[in-house]
Every structure is written in C-alpha cells, then in structure tokens.
Amino acid sequence: MKITVYVAVLALVIASWIGNIAYSRGSQLPEGQFLSHYIETDYAPSAVFDLLYVDNNKDKRKLIGIRIKELSAFRFYPIAAHQEMRLQSIYVIRGYFEEEAVEPRTTAMEPLILHSITALYNDGTEREEEVGEIIVYRNVWPMSEKERPFLFSSGGSSSDNSGYGTIRIDKPIKLTSVNSRLLDRLGDRFQFDVKLASNRGTPQEIPLTLPAELKQGESLSVNYRFMIPDENKIEMTAYRVMLREEFQESDGRRTNHVLFADYTPYPTEADMRSFVRETRRQAE
Amino acid sequence: MKRAYIRISWGLVLALFDFRIQSIDLLPDGIGYLLIMLGLTTLKSARSDFRIAWGATVMLLVLSIARLGGMQAEISLTDNGIPTVDSLSIVAATIVIDLAMLYGICGVIRANAQARGRIRLANAARNTWHANFAFGAGVSFLLPFQLSHLIEEGKALTIMVMLGYLFSSFWVILLARRASRELPGQHGSDPDGNLGRKMDIIA
Numbered sequence: 001m002k003i004t005v006y007v008a009v010l011a012l013v014i015a016s017w018i019g020n021i022a023y024s025r026g027s028q029l030p031e032g033q034f035l036s037h038y039i040e041t042d043y044a045p046s047a048v049f050d051l052l053y054v055d056n057n058k059d060k061r062k063l064i065g066i067r068i069k070e071l072s073a074f075r076f077y078p079i080a081a082h083q084e085m086r087l088q089s090i091y092v093i094r095g096y097f098e099e100e101a102v103e104p105r106t107t108a109m110e111p112l113i114l115h116s117i118t119a120l121y122n123d124g125t126e127r128e129e130e131v132g133e134i135i136v137y138r139n140v141w142p143m144s145e146k147e148r149p150f151l152f153s154s155g156g157s158s159s160d161n162s163g164y165g166t167i168r169i170d171k172p173i174k175l176t177s178v179n180s181r182l183l184d185r186l187g188d189r190f191q192f193d194v195k196l197a198s199n200r201g202t203p204q205e206i207p208l209t210l211p212a213e214l215k216q217g218e219s220l221s222v223n224y225r226f227m228i229p230d231e232n233k234i235e236m237t238a239y240r241v242m243l244r245e246e247f248q249e250s251d252g253r254r255t256n257h258v259l260f261a262d263y264t265p266y267p268t269e270a271d272m273r274s275f276v277r278e279t280r281r282q283a284e
Numbered sequence: 285m286k287r288a289y290i291r292i293s294w295g296l297v298l299a300l301f302d303f304r305i306q307s308i309d310l311l312p313d314g315i316g317y318l319l320i321m322l323g324l325t326t327l328k329s330a331r332s333d334f335r336i337a338w339g340a341t342v343m344l345l346v347l348s349i350a351r352l353g354g355m356q357a358e359i360s361l362t363d364n365g366i367p368t369v370d371s372l373s374i375v376a377a378t379i380v381i382d383l384a385m386l387y388g389i390c391g392v393i394r395a396n397a398q399a400r401g402r403i404r405l406a407n408a409a410r411n412t413w414h415a416n417f418a419f420g421a422g423v424s425f426l427l428p429f430q431l432s433h434l435i436e437e438g439k440a441l442t443i444m445v446m447l448g449y450l451f452s453s454f455w456v457i458l459l460a461r462r463a464s465r466e467l468p469g470q471h472g473s474d475p476d477g478n479l480g481r482k483m484d485i486i487a
Contacts, residue, residue, distance in 0.1 A: 009417075009421045012421075012425055013421060013424045013425050016424075016425045016426075016428050016429070017376075017428045019428075019432075020428035020429055020431050020432040021369060021428060021431060021432075023431075023432040024369075024431035024432045027432070057366075058368075086366060086433060087366065269433075
C-alpha cells in the first residue's frame with residue numbers, strides 16, 4: 001500500500017477528531033444558567049411557579065437551591081429533571097410560598113418585579129442569576145371568605161401550548177375585562193378568546209364582546225393558545241401568564257378569576273444546540 | 285518457526301477475545317501479548333515489520349497491565365452515555381497500536397512466505413493487512429463521532445465497522461495458523477524477505 005494512502009487516511013482521521021472535538025465543545029454550555037422566564041404569580045400560599053435551569057451534564061457544580069431575598073416566604077420543592085438531553089439537562093425548580101411565612105396584607109401593595117434570584121450550588125458557592133422577569137402580585141391576603149358569584153367548572157391544557165378554563169356563573173355579574181401584564185410583551189404570540197358556553201339545547205359557544213352581562217347558569221369559557229414557536233425555531237423562554245377575568249357584581253363589588261396559561265419549552269437536541277451556540281456567541 | 289506462529293495465533297486469541305465472568309477476564313490480554321512477544325522473539329529479524337510488531341506488542345502489554353490497575357480504556361457503544369475525550373482517545377490509541385502490531389505480524393508472515401515462494405500465503409497476508417487497515421482506519425475515523433453525534437446513525441455504523449475490525453483481526457489468527465502449517469523451519473529462522481534470494485546466491 002502506497003505511503004500516500006496512509007498519509008491521506010491519517011489526515012482524514014485527524015480531521016475527524018479535530019472536527020468532532022471542536023463541535024462537541026461548541027455544543028456544551030460553558031456553565032449552567034437559568035432560562036429566561038416571564039412569570040406572573042400571587043404572593044400567596046396557593047401560588048406555585050416553575051423556574052427552569054439548564055446545565056451542562058459534565059459540569060460538576062450542581063444547583064442545589066434558590067433564595068429570593070425579596071420574598072421571605074419563598075420555598076422550593078426538590079429539584080427535578082425536566083428534560084435530560086445528550087449534553088445538557090434542564091431542571092425544574094418549583095417554587096411556592098410557605099403559608100406561615102406569608103405576612104397578612106389588608107390592602108393590596110404594588111407588584112414586585114424581580115429579575116434575579118440567588119442560586120445556591122453544591123460547592124458551597126452562591127451567585128445572583130438572571131431569570132428574566134417575575135411579577136409578584138401582592139393582593140389582599142387572606143382573601144375574604146365571602147361566597148364568589150361563580151364556580152370553577154373545568155380547565156385543561158394541551159401539548160400544543162393551548163388550554164382553556166370554564167366557570168359556571170352562579171348569579172348575574174358583569175365581565176368587565178380579561179387581561180394580563182404579559183399580553184403586551186407576548187403580542188401576537190399569545191391569543192385568547194372569551195366565549196359564552198350555552199348549556200341549553202345544542203351545546204354552542206358564543207363569542208363575547210366585553211363588557212358583557214352574564215346570567216346565572218351560563219358558563220364562561222376562556223381559550224388561549226401560545227403561537228410559539230415561530231418559524232420552526234423554539235423559544236427557550238418559559239411563560240406563566242395570569243389571565244385575570246375581572247367581574248363586577250350588581251352591588252358594585254369587584255372580584256376576579258385567574259386562569260393560568262403556561263408555556264414551557266421542550267427543546268430538541270437541535271434546538272438546544274442552537275441555544276448553546278447563541279449563548280456562547282453572546283458570552284464572547 | 286511453526287511453534288512461533290502457533291504462539292502468535294494463540295496470543296491473538298487471548299488478546300482479541302474477552303470472556304468475562306463479572307469483571308474477571310478468563311482470557312487475560314496480558315498473557316496473550318506475552319505469547320505474541322514469545323512468538324515474535326522466535327522469529328527474530330532485522331526487518332522493520334518485526335520491530336513494529338514487537339514494539340506495538342510491548343505497548344499493548346503495558347496498556348493491559350494499566351487496565352488491570354484501573355485505567356479506563358473501554359467505551360460502551362450500546363449505552364446512551366457520552367464517552368469522555370480521554371477515554372475515547374485511549375481506545376483510539378489502543379486501536380492504532382493494535383493495528384501496528386497486526387501490520388508487523390502480517391508483514392513478517394508475508395516476508396517469510398515470499399522468501400519460501402509461498403506466494404498465495406504472501407498475498408493472503410497482504411490482503412489481511414489491507415482489511416485490517418481499512419476497518420481500523422474506519423473505526424478511528426468514526427470513534428470521535430461518539431462525542432458529537434454529527435452522524436445520525438453514527439453509533440450503529442461504528443458498531444458495524446468495529447465488528448468488521450474484529451473479523452479482520454480474526455483473519456490474522458487464521459493467517460498465523462496457516463503460516464504455522466506452510467512455513468516450517470528452525471527456531472530462530474530469519475524471516476528476512478530477501479532470505480530466499482540470498483540462499484539461492486549462496487547455493
């Protein structure tokens with residue numbers, strides 16, 4: 001066999017090694033980080049929200065906890081794997097507020113807007129980490145025990161990033177608005193409609209124009225859908241939208257019902273590779 | 285010379301095949317490499333093939349001892365884990381040294397066969413080396429794809445080429461057995477490729 005054949009094969013093998021090692025390194029996050037979040041939550045014991053943390057599988061430094069200094073009642077459940085991938089894994093940290101630690105509020109306070117949290121690592125270090133935006137509503141708590149004019153009927157969400165919530169009206173009320181602070185941010189990528197579900201005769205849904213008067217026995221249905229991903233590119237941002245249905249009773253008293261709309265990214269290997277590349281590019 | 289080739293073939297059997305009960309290899313590689321070295325010593329020659337085979341076998345013996353000492357020199361092609369660059373490099377280096385040993389053994393057999401006019405055996409030795417080189421180079425080329433997964437079916441392809449390499453190595457065992465039958469001679473016979481010609485001149 002000619003020496004040129006050996007040299008050519010050797011060159012191919014060396015090129016394969018250099019290329020693959022470089023590609024592999026370029027596909028790994030330099031260090032773990034939180035995904036970007038846009039979350040709305042109440043500062044109340046019933047509220048929960050998830051934070052997603054993406055970590056390089058080979059990184060020995062692991063996230064073990066979170067502290068939010070502005071929210072003394074914040075606690076979290078054990079960190080769980082959300083999605084384990086070849087080179088990176090996404091972990092979910094489900095936060096909640098401990099009932100005994102939430103101080104009662106007799107009047108509503110301005111919402112807190114948080115952009116960073118304190119991450120605690122297994123090597124004993126802690127670091128301020130950007131998480132996006134967490135809007136924490138500080139409404140009156142505990143809420144009054146007065147009976148509400150509606151009753152939760154059904155709700156659900158689907159893997160196509162859509163969902164719905166239905167309530168049954170128990171006494172006549174006026175639906176004045178359905179809104180969220182995140183609607184402007186999401187723009188066309190979040191769509192919802194409000195419909196009146198008729199229970200009489202053939203079931204049908206009638207689109208509502210707000211404000212709308214609702215009668216006892218009617219069902220109000222809100223359907224939402226995240227129009228993500230755009231152009232086949234997944235968005236590595238998690239959303240928790242609090243769609244607040246605002247009502248006014250006949251005596252003028254205001255009340256509301258909240259429908260949570262969540263978008264949680266489930267990236268493919270290719271999506272994750274793009275995300276890592278973009279992250280590395282920005283870090284340079 | 286017959287005994288030398290038999291030692292080499294048995295040495296290759298021990299070195300290439302692992303029969304393990306739990307983690308204990310019943311066919312220790314180290315003994316295999318020692319047998320190959322013993323066989324090569326019997327065929328002592330000044331040819332570069334011989335030196336390459338000898339040197340590579342010594343290195344493989346050292347690596348097998350290091351493995352006994354706990355060095356990680358294996359990767360699994362069937363689990364979903366990603367090997368480290370270090371472990372993959374050790375496996376690739378072992379394959380390259382293994383190729384060098386097979387190159388030397390095939391070269392020695394070919395030279396001896398040519399010296400004794402056994403052209404078909406010499407051709408078989410050349411072809412066996414070509415097969416070894418093709419599969420060995422293929423494995424060396426494909427192994428780093430375990431890091432990047434750039435080829436969708438890279439793992440299956442690597443397993444197939446690895447099996448090809450194993451079979452081509454098995455041909456070397458058969459080649460050594462054939463050489464033991466077709467190349468009779470004294471212990472320590474010179475496997476120099478030009479020996480036949482020299483002998484003719486002397487005669």
